[in-house]
Amino acid sequence: MPDILQERIGSLLTGSGPFHASCVAHQGKGVLICGASGSGKSGLALQLMALGAELVADDRVILKAEGGEMLASAPAQIAGKIEARGIGILNAKALPSAPVHVVIALDHAEKARLPEQYTITRLGITLPLLFRVDSPHFPSAIVHYLHHGRNA
Numbered sequence: 001m002p003d004i005l006q007e008r009i010g011s012l013l014t015g016s017g018p019f020h021a022s023c024v025a026h027q028g029k030g031v032l033i034c035g036a037s038g039s040g041k042s043g044l045a046l047q048l049m050a051l052g053a054e055l056v057a058d059d060r061v062i063l064k065a066e067g068g069e070m071l072a073s074a075p076a077q078i079a080g081k082i083e084a085r086g087i088g089i090l091n092a093k094a095l096p097s098a099p100v101h102v103v104i105a106l107d108h109a110e111k112a113r114l115p116e117q118y119t120i121t122r123l124g125i126t127l128p129l130l131f132r133v134d135s136p137h138f139p140s141a142i143v144h145y146l147h148h149g150r151n152a
Helices: 003-009 041-052 137-148
Strands: 021-026 030-032 052-059 062-066 069-073 081-084 088-091 098-109 118-122 124-134
Touching: 021 041, 021 098, 021 137, 030 041, 030 069, 030 137, 041 052, 041 081, 041 098, 041 137, 052 069, 069 124, 098 137, 124 137
Parallel strands: 030 098, 098 124
Antiparallel strands: 021 030, 021 052, 062 069, 069 098, 081 088, 118 124
């Protein structure tokens, strides 16, 4: 991973939280979406929800390590709410928590057709790390990845 990218990724999920991120879960498998303000975290979460995912948290996520997993949950004051730019704050059925299975970093676009497999370790848990793909198939590919993994 290039040094500048390593530096950016290294800053993901630092501090004591809540973390500036969003999280949804598809059939119990959490997707933690990280990125700067305005990078599209809520938008991607809404796209994944349209594909059957359930909201865990939007904009701020509480993360904790428990039983070898990273669990995500929402601060009480924002539970069940998600921002839709240009529309407002929407109500959503929300899960109380979900184990994170993949981290998406929206601040970096993946350019490789068949990218390397990256990971990120936080709270002693190592998880797959995917970068933003600027293509309409990205949300669908994330759901497929959650349930079937990748081969190459």
